Amino acid sequence: MTSVSTLLPLRVLVLGAGSWGTALAHAACHNAQVMIWARDPKTAHDINLQHRNRRYLPDIALPAGLLACDSLEQAFAFLQDASSSLIILGTPVAAIAHTCAILRDHLPAAGLQTTPVLWTCKGFEQQTARLPHEVAQAILADTIPHTGVLSGPSFAREVAQGLPVALTVASRHECVRTRATAALHAGNTRIYRSQDVVGVEVGGAMKNVIAIACGIADGLALGMNARAALITRGLAEMSRLGLVLGGDAATFSGLTGLGDLVLTATGDLSRNRQVGVALGQGQDLDTILSSGMTAEGVRCAQAALMRARSLDIDMPITEAVCSVLFDKVSPLDAVSRLLSRESRSE
Incomplete structure (x- = not known):
């Protein structure tokens, strides 16, 4: 040695x-x-x-x-x-x-x-x-x-x-x-x-889920406008959960919030984004995972949604991702549900 x-x-x-x-x-x-x-x-x-x-x-x-x-x-x-x-x-x-x-x-x-x-x-x-x-x-x-x-x-x-x-x-x-x-x-x-341990951890968890959503949009060829909207609203979703759990608002605009979200949602090396792209292109989750591709966002999406629901926090993008991953909802139908939500103040 x-x-x-x-x-x-x-x-x-x-x-x-x-x-x-x-x-x-x-x-x-x-x-x-x-x-x-x-x-x-x-x-x-x-x-x-x-x-x-x-x-x-x-x-x-x-x-x-x-x-x-x-x-x-x-x-x-x-x-x-x-x-x-x-x-x-x-x-x-x-x-x-x-x-x-x-x-x-x-x-x-x-x-x-x-x-x-x-x-x-x-x-x-x-x-x-x-x-x-x-x-x-x-x-x-x-x-x-x-x-x-x-x-x-x-x-x-x-x-x-x-x-x-x-x-x-x-x-x-x-x-x-x-x-x-x-x-x-x-x-x-x-x-x-x-x-801010809580804020850093919530950012690290939620960016994986949002990256799957961005990958689905890319797999459906919905364009860069859609991707930007998902990243922005995903950041808002991440922040809502993080603040209730005790995180600092500033954390979500920093490296472990916005920074990690942008990288994971857009980078070609992102396994979470790759899973989303494959789903958007019509592959089923079992086939994707059996090919050896693993992504933390798949493992934690349901848990994140469960935690949010226990706190009565609205997480529409996370819900949409879970519906595609686990409820056999088609990616296009999940996107349509998101688009059909009523207008609200940002």
Whole structure:
């Protein structure tokens, strides 16, 4: 295994070797000694010896100093003698409860309970409609107190390529914001800081749902006017839900609101938009998903709508997306229903 440089006192552990976890591990190598934990031993082997993640980013050369392992014990031992450390959870929303349980069971025993923890997943938990911080809080409680979220308009591939990106770290704890900035703010990666965990998470969740709607409109060839309308009204929908849940209005006009929404609704690398385009072109959801295309917006759309309805919040675009995804309503009929809504003040 490649030896770890002693020149960088900060150590970063990334749990999850998917495309986003790998991209963030790559970015953190500018400022820190980094280890990535992979569930698959072959992935860890490839990163260590070939400096490639052949499953998720096969054409991206990874830094020679990036370490990988498939052992949780080895992963946490990597942080134990560090003067400064950070844990990044590169797992999807569906796995955050399990990952937080791992932290609860391992970090105190390793003397790492005060290590800042960041998650990067975007969405509502499918069964409970909880946001990631609500899931984490229920499991970690006061055992692992310093937590936060990292989000923003970003495609993993571009981050791994070293292209410019701006992200937001949100936490109630200054130590989390400071540590994340120290680990990731370098080169073409800019980190902005916020205390609005709720707003950042709602933006990250809802932009995926709105991106599916924009993809459907594009698949139906409804034009750029329709796309602009969906983005604008989608932003209003996102903000309504976020404000009721306790988010800050300013967050929704920033990187994790409007910024992430525009990227995901218009970018060709957006899997959520691609799912919408395929639906608009007449493919059914089962066929789309069986082809290997996954998108967080599909998983969280129903949960987002459930949370909104429990709060009596009007979410017409989210309702339309859910009707296409799960109620067999045709994309054209769903759009017609949106267009038939009565005029109202903006």
